[in-house]
Amino acid sequence: MRFILHIWRQENAHVKGHFETYPIDNISPDCSFLEMLDILNESLINDRIAHPVCFDNDCREGICGMCGLYINGRPHGNDDGITTCQLHMRKFKDGDEIWIEPWRAKAFPVIRDLVVDRSAFDKIIQAGGYISTTTGGVPDANAIPVNKHKADMAMDAAACIGCGACVAACKNASAMLFVGAKVSHLALLPQGKVEAMDRVRSMVAKMDELGFGNCTNTYACEAECPKLIKRQNISRLNRQWIGSLFGRDKK
């Protein structure tokens, strides 16, 4: 297969970026999108055409949440429930023009080319996305009874890999689905319930401070989430926020 790639090139966050066009040939339909970029980079290095294209990646099996490219108007490309590394070239037509952009958000500044700084998500987690517990002996997993339905919902929310596709897809660059998932997976379980009110207030305050947008219920985040996190988590976040207005945990 052959493609015309339009790739966003940007030296660093302080200079203006632009699109560069690279034709690429002899690509197997079974090649993953990131492998296709590897092939491009190999040719850029060998032929000394340009600096290789920088892009984030790690596990390449949809678990780590490192890869994240905005491909032809969709985060992670033209498929549902996948990360960029799980996208294959057979999803495109031979001769297609492919536009590759980094996540666009004030809170995710470009580091170089297609790599963005997603440490804003880490800062939100640091603000309260944890359980304050002193270490000690490992308790028996069955010692605390957990409702099966709630355990399932918590597990679904915990599937969030923090890739940032929700922010990239949202027309307002809102991080509500990410925060909703993180708040939900802790608040639904007995251990996390204890600090639920303080947690939601701290995490939302940090999210606002970092410059993410407001949710206007477009649900592009839900449509593009590679882990299929549901919008019900945003609703739960709102519910928890309202609850926290009427009482806070005492630390």
Added chain:
Amino acid sequence: MGIVKIHSISKKILVALLGVFLSIFLFFHAAANMCILRHDGGVWYNDFCDFMGTNYLVKVMEVVLLGSFICHIILTVWLTIENKMARPQGYHKPQRSKTHTGSKLQVWTGILILACLFCHFMDFYFVKLGLVDGNLNFYDQAHEKFQITHIAVAYLVFFVVVWFHMRHGFAAMFQTLGLYNYKYGRVLEVLGAIYAWVVCLMFASVVIGVYFGF
């Protein structure tokens, strides 16, 4: 925007609650308008208008309603500005994600409603306040206005825009107030859509009824 610190979710909750209040008002407004369809020479409708113009509680509510409307607009504009600031540089390729169109149109339908409302006020409310010359018998005035084809069509278009705004508004309200869940979420959305249909059909029935002389 940094002068007043209100958290993003609080702002959205306020917008949702004000939206609910305005939607309830719309239902009562539509119900009162239905009196125009009675063949009593406007006795019921003019009595109602007289009550609305003289009752002190109604006058207080008028101020509350206007305040709610202005706050709803200010908060929405505030949220929209913050949303634009959250993405200083947009994407080159237009978004192709499967999304709810209502949300994308909400700001535009809101602006359209504001413009239509101004015209509506010029026809009726400003006449009542004495700011514009016109017939103070609103029953007669409604009959005069709604029998003119382009005015009747314009009002029907206005109600379609209101329907769009309310339909997404209700679904968004349930989500913002944390009521959307796995069990009842869809039911609440359908109930909201039915409410939007009922209110807008009530308004439209008056215009259609007067135009065709029912």
